[in-house]
Amino acid sequence: MTVAHAAEDGLRFPDSLVFRGYAAPVRIEGDVYDLEVIGRIPEGLNGAYVRASADHAYPPLHGKDIFLNGDGMIHLLRFENGHADLKTRYVQTEKLKRERAARRALFGHYRNPFTDDPSVAGVDSNTANTSVLWHGGRLFALKEAALPMQLDPRTLETLGPWNFNGKLTGRTFTAHPKIDPKTGELIAFSYNTSGQASKEIDLHWISPDGELVRQETFEAPYPSMVHDCLVSPNYIAFTICPMLCDWERVKRGEPYFVWDPSLPVMVAVIPRKEGVKGIRWFRSPIIGMETHTINAWEDGSVLHLDHFFTRSGWLSQFPHASDPDAHELPPFAERWSVDLASADDSVSIERLNEQVGEMPVIDPRYLGQKTRRFFFGTANPALGPMLDWGPKGPPFTCLCRADLETGELDYYYAGPDSSPEEPLFVPKSADAPENDGWLICVVGRRAENRTDVVILDACDLAAGPVATIRLPCRIHEGFHGTWLPPQAVGL
Template sequence: MALDYPTADALTDTVTPRDPSHWPDTPVFRGYASPVRLEGEVRDLEVVGTIPAALDGAYIRNSADHAHPPMYENDLFLNGDGMLHKVRIKDGKADLSTRYVQTEKLKVERAARRALFGAYRNMFTDDPSVAGKDRSTANTSVVFHGGTLLALKEAARPMRIDPDTLATLGGYDFDGRLKSETFTAHPKIDPRTGEMVAFGYFTTGTADTAVELYYIDASGELTRTERFDAPYPSMIHDCLLSENYVIFTICPMVCDWERVKRGEAFFHWDDRLPTMVGVVPRRPGGARDVRWFKAPNPVMETHTFNAWEEGDRLNLEHFITQTGWLSQFPDINNPQAQEKPPFAQRWTIDLGAGADEISIAPMWGHIGEMPMIDLRFATQRTRHFWFGTNNPALGPMLPRGAKGPPFTCLGHFDAVTEQLDFFYAGPHSSPEEPIFVPRTPDAVEGDGWLMTIVGRRDENRTDLVILDAQALSDGPVAIIKFPCRVHEGFHGMWVPGSALKG
């Protein structure tokens, strides 16, 4: 399925300052993608249908919502300030809260009443008055682990958040044990042990090949840090976790520090470099024994489902695209290249063989992104997969925006029946990342609810939709209607009511 994704050719130019008194007239700041910037609460949201009585908890997700007009005309949506959206669900009722993450960047710019930090991750484009200050936007995802809620951005350390009020409690370094300047937005939690495995790249704030691994026990204590070197200085956005390994896909989305110093885009796509898979044993000292496997072609892993082992065979399930994120970063070899959509693939590595070969097989035929599984079964083979997608047979695709063409559907793939099922959000409507919530703590895999934010673009408004996770085409069980729009987001999660005070 061919899609018309935008290119990032304008980003190859050295950035030049702009008049900061107004917003740029670009797709990032226009129409439904425009900043919202609204902090507040709305109690007793309107509900169409019935919220399942057993649902007790909070849907919390992160977004990039610029608080001030940017310093540069071609600023990316990735550069927005972290804004948290929370829907507290209990007793069939729902309340909405929205609140910025109070980063040092946000505080300094609010005091100045204008943007002072420049292009995405590029300190050389900042106003001199903020030299040495923390540039984190804390805008990508959230994780709840060991009783602590963290807002995450892979270019910085975590920010600790009160899960009840969304108040920012400050930067978080795991009681001084985190020495790196960076921490992934996609840590993985082993449901068998409760251990969280995370990592950081560009750990000193500049481009290098060092990757640090962090092992955090079920109580939230960072117990071990290990280090290895990637083949080249690449964006490492996600990872995979199996029972015995941590797996990294190193893609040719490269950072060249000399280009960054010139004010150019922080990353660029260079498909002259190979895509490499690093397999790190999870045992103590395992980073010393990292093994590298070369993919057949230079491709990019966008986000991951799961990894699992069958004897010596290691299976990696993730979304793969044949280009980089060209809607955000340029292709230096072909500036006019069009970004291609991701497809789900299973990569299999025979760890017992002497060769570095990777076997690749498609998982299904529809495009997709924002993967989700029943996380209680992570690190073992799973049956159920959910994802954002389009299905022209159900309704027309929407015009592309700042992030490329928006989804119109959520998809569910059953690996046993090999059947696809779809929820179509409706004309002018776009669902975002699906979040799975089990019906009960001990429910069988995939028995539960799927939640997604849905943008009602023609109404300039947002809903939270609840679906039966295995019956998407039956339509919503409940639609929780927001009276306003919240900004398009990235990643979220469900925090159970037992972890909340109210």
């Protein structure tokens, strides 16, 4: 659909996978008080679950788009003494404000300024749609292509972009920073900080009260997507994969990233105290892409890096550089280990189990330590049929808890035509044992075009929800979320 056709036909989204069925834009901002609850919300679970989603506010400028390019819609589910209230708000980015004023899309393909309407040349295209961060008493909506957007945690009012009082000198900030649970320090990074393809990566050390206290830069082997990182007590690690940003392609209007498996996968390990001057590079024996990280931990001189990894790129979003018929392969949980006492640059790889999966979480109190269990989205055909491929890949039908000591897999099956998203772990108490907590998870009821939120006992997923919170409508599929303590939302 061209812009002219969009004007003639009115506001109409394309009939394509990204904009059809359960994936269709929702675009609703509002409040629902005292949601229907089946079962009982656990006593003492007071605070808020908040998550980000990509919900296109307007049909795409060039008639097609990818899931990742939707406008940031934040969903906040507030829990108070057994009651649950829902609040949904768009992040009021400069992009959204310009498009609402024009009543049509003005920005083009994902992160490609050469495809934008000339009227917004040089305007910030941040969509703030990937993740949320609570740190230093502030709530942020994050998109790795832009600065954090600060939000009011009680109202979700957009307060504006945040550059840490001018100390963040670039234009980008990761959607996957890590909070050290022992020190309260936030480790973060930025890539393509000018908005263009670059090999430079900025590394940030942020104090528990939110002050950017240290920033250093290192250079990757090539300008790639750097979506996540791993942090242990003494090290920061990056897996550099060949999801390449080729600026000449971008200038031609082609996708911002392409998958180029001719390039090696490299692992950077940076000492937290010494910084980038102590960086070491390790070479992976396989080519593929890290999707999301699980955890990192140290065993003597050996650094273990647990993450989900696929032997292909994210081809549902970005093309192969030379093979248009290439297919995306599923990710598996793997442990990549490097020996920092050895001069060898090799990486040893162990698959943690044979269960396809993604969107992993751990008990956040144990980040950087050896953990026994982790949780992730997956499918188990023995429990129910697989669902059709969605705009961001195959939908999950289950959540799984993997026990790394026994190999046991414990599943929650969401039911026919139902798709759980990334879970969120909330400890039952500050001093509860590891993994003794609640899993909160959005579940898409696709046949009903509606959404539930379930609360599961993390120690027994197979028992099913202790509470199901029925939303009266659908909210858009999301990416990542976090937990807000009671005081953040006025409790």
